[in-house]
Amino acid sequence: xxxxxxxxxxxxxxxxxxxxxxxxxxxxxxxxxxxxxxxxxxxxxxxxxxxxxxxxxxxxxxxxxxxxxxxxxxxxxxxxxxxxxxxxxxxxxxxxxxxxxxxxxxxxxxxxxxxxxxxxxxxxxxxxxxx
Amino acid sequence: xxxxxxxxxxxxxxxxxxxxxxxxxxxxxxxxxxxxxxxxxxxxxxxxxxxxxxxxxxxxxxxxxxxxxxxxxxxxxxxxxxxxxxxxxxxxxxxxxxxxxxxxxxxxxxxxxxxxxxxxxxx
Amino acid sequence: xxxxxxxxxxxxxxxxxxxxxxxxxxxxxxxxxxxxxxxxxxxxxxxxxxxxxxxxxxxxxxxxxxxxxxxxxxxxxxxxxxxxxxxxxxxxxxxxxxxxxxxxxxxxxxxxxxxxxxxxxxxxxxxxxxxxxxxxxxxxxxxxxxxxxxxxxxxxxxxxxxxxxxxxxxxxxxxxxxxxxxxxxxxxxxxxxxxxxxxxxxxxxxxxxxxxxxxxxxxxxxxxxxxxxxxxxxxxxxxxxxxxxxxxxxxxxxxxxxxxxxxxxxxxxxxxxxxxxxxxxxxxxxxxxxxxxxx
Ligand code: HEM
Ligand code: SF4
Ligand code: FES
Numbered sequence: 431x432x433x434x435x436x437x438x439x440x441x442x443x444x445x446x447x448x449x450x451x452x453x454x455x456x457x458x459x460x461x462x463x464x465x466x467x468x469x470x471x472x473x474x475x476x477x478x479x480x481x482x483x484x485x486x487x488x489x490x491x492x493x494x495x496x497x498x499x500x501x502x503x504x505x506x507x508x509x510x511x512x513x514x515x516x517x518x519x520x521x522x523x524x525x526x527x528x529x530x531x532x533x534x535x536x537x538x539x540x541x542x543x544x545x546x547x548x549x550x551x552x553x554x555x556x557x558x559x560x561x
Numbered sequence: 562x563x564x565x566x567x568x569x570x571x572x573x574x575x576x577x578x579x580x581x582x583x584x585x586x587x588x589x590x591x592x593x594x595x596x597x598x599x600x601x602x603x604x605x606x607x608x609x610x611x612x613x614x615x616x617x618x619x620x621x622x623x624x625x626x627x628x629x630x631x632x633x634x635x636x637x638x639x640x641x642x643x644x645x646x647x648x649x650x651x652x653x654x655x656x657x658x659x660x661x662x663x664x665x666x667x668x669x670x671x672x673x674x675x676x677x678x679x680x681x682x683x684x
Numbered sequence: 685x686x687x688x689x690x691x692x693x694x695x696x697x698x699x700x701x702x703x704x705x706x707x708x709x710x711x712x713x714x715x716x717x718x719x720x721x722x723x724x725x726x727x728x729x730x731x732x733x734x735x736x737x738x739x740x741x742x743x744x745x746x747x748x749x750x751x752x753x754x755x756x757x758x759x760x761x762x763x764x765x766x767x768x769x770x771x772x773x774x775x776x777x778x779x780x781x782x783x784x785x786x787x788x789x790x791x792x793x794x795x796x797x798x799x800x801x802x803x804x805x806x807x808x809x810x811x812x813x814x815x816x817x818x819x820x821x822x823x824x825x826x827x828x829x830x831x832x833x834x835x836x837x838x839x840x841x842x843x844x845x846x847x848x849x850x851x852x853x854x855x856x857x858x859x860x861x862x863x864x865x866x867x868x869x870x871x872x873x874x875x876x877x878x879x880x881x882x883x884x885x886x887x888x889x890x891x892x893x894x895x896x897x898x899x900x901x902x903x904x905x906x907x908x909x910x911x912x913x914x915x916x917x918x919x920x921x922x923x924x925x926x927x928x929x930x931x932x933x934x935x936x937x938x939x940x941x942x943x944x945x946x947x948x949x950x951x952x953x954x955x956x957x958x959x960x961x962x963x964x965x966x967x968x969x970x971x972x973x974x975x976x977x978x979x
Binding site for chain 2: 460463464466467470471474475477478480481484485487488491492495496501504508511515518519521522525551554555557558559
């Protein structure tokens with residue numbers, strides 16, 4: 431890996447235009463995985479306000495949920511989770527050696543399905559925030 | 562890299578568990594999202610509603626298991642990603658320790674919160 | 685990389701069609717005449733090409749030489765090579781070297797996808813130059829040395845690390861499971877042969893290793909070619925159970941099969957169409973099954 435000179439972005443991610451389906455799937459899965467662990471930690475931190483008092487919890491959550499930004503971030507989280515789940519299923523099949531020839535198609539399917547599910551969920555996720 | 566390799570199996574077991582937890586999480590994470598955004602709406606969350614759910618033993622234990630599997634899956638995923646990038650030696654040991662401590666803190670905090678809702682283990 | 689298939693079929697069919705009734709001697713002479721005529725035509729065509737600057741392929745070739753002051757900074761040189769039907773990227777490089785710049789350095793030998801010495805990074809993908817038709821590529825054709833390897837000079841990279849990984853899996857037949865009779869052959873069933881068939885086709889070109897994101901980050905990762913090589917012997921029933929255990933031990937360690945993230949980039953670039961990801965995944969499952977037995 432050590433280079434006698436710097437090929438810089440010519441290597442690695444400077445090549446993103448030349449990536450194939452499987453590599454995109456990997457990058458998205460990585461990204462969504464990291465967002466999900468990040469959220470898991472934040473989530474527990476917020477929920478643990480319940481340790482102070484019931485009221486502290488209820489006010490914290492309700493004030494957070496009344497913010498439009500938080501609602502939009504939640505839609506983002508849904509997108510991330512749905513993609514990670516669908517592509518995760520794809521990876522489980524790949525691990526079982528099932529459907530390896532259509533691994534690119536199943537990646538595109540995960541993307542499309544994620545988009546559809548997210549769009550369909552937007553009304554529910556934003557409900558009540560404009561009230 | 563011509564030297565002979567040693568130390569095996571460890572990687573394999575973590576690989577398998579990453580997949581087992583993934584299969585479990587598919588169902589539970591989907592359920593979790595559905596329950597807390599579609600059945601119950603985000604702007605109606607109160608301590609009382611969470612309390613009501615947590616006092617059910619089934620729900621309580623499912624959430625604890627959810628916490629454990631998600632923590633393992635997430636933290637192990639991060640660790641794997643770093644090893645893939647060539648993490649090794651003391652750095653690897655340090656990262657292992659940090660991730661281990663973070664997981665324990667997360668699990669302890671999560672369990673305490675669940676107990677606060679349920680008011681003790683709901684048996 | 686089956687993009688070349690249609691061309692090959694075309695070539696084969698024209699060959700077999702050629703005067704099936706003529707005596708061999710006559711056929712040889714005829715083809716010799718043909719070739720001579722063709723050479724003439726080629727020369728004329730070349731001259732015409734140069735005059736017109738028409739129907740040439742524009743190559744952008746990576747140049748670098750740490751030992752020469754003027755080439756210490758990597759750069760791209762442009763070559764305009766007259767196109768001929770059936771010309772491969774390797775043909776074009778050889779033309780450029782022989783015609784314009786004899787210092788242009790790259791490896792090649794068999795020119796028929798057998799020796800594995802001319803894998804390069806052509807228009808954003810690891811390809812075997814002698815197996816890549818120019819006509820399948822968009823101009824300008826950008827030719828670079830394999831990514832994620834040390835460049836020695838121009839298009840030549842240091843393959844040592846790749847060879848080390850190949851050696852690490854003991855890439856040769858070993859067994860202590862001999863047939864009973866002293867003169868008995870070590871027979872393989874047709875089914876078993878079929879199972880390992882694709883995996884035997886590797887020509888050690890290193891394209892897969894170069895395309896692999898994980899191998900790029902983790903220097904200890906065995907890489908697709910080595911795992912495929914190990915698959916070839918692990919799955920060979922003639923090696924026997926004890927050897928299989930030994931092979932799995934090599935594959936199972938932290939930087940063995942588990943590092944594969946199923947990006948399929950190796951499978952995508954392998955010039956011999958070896959289903960690398962499939963083989964790696966099978967080894968993973970084999971290793972898991974094997975360990976479950978001992979729990
Ligand atoms: C809900 C169903 C889920 C499925 C089916 C799933 C599936 C997977 C699979 C199969 C991998 C392994 C990829 C590989 O090693 O090649 C993985 C990686 C990962 N997962 Fe999940 N996962 C799920 C939920 C989660 C959750 C809830 C989190 C967060 C706590 C998470 C965080 C991660 C992380 C951080 C990685 C590693 C990403 C990387 O390679 O950088 N996943 N997931
Ligand atoms: S597996 Fe394919 S790409 Fe890799 S070295 Fe062998 S022939 Fe080349
Ligand atoms: S020159 Fe031998 S494989 Fe291309």
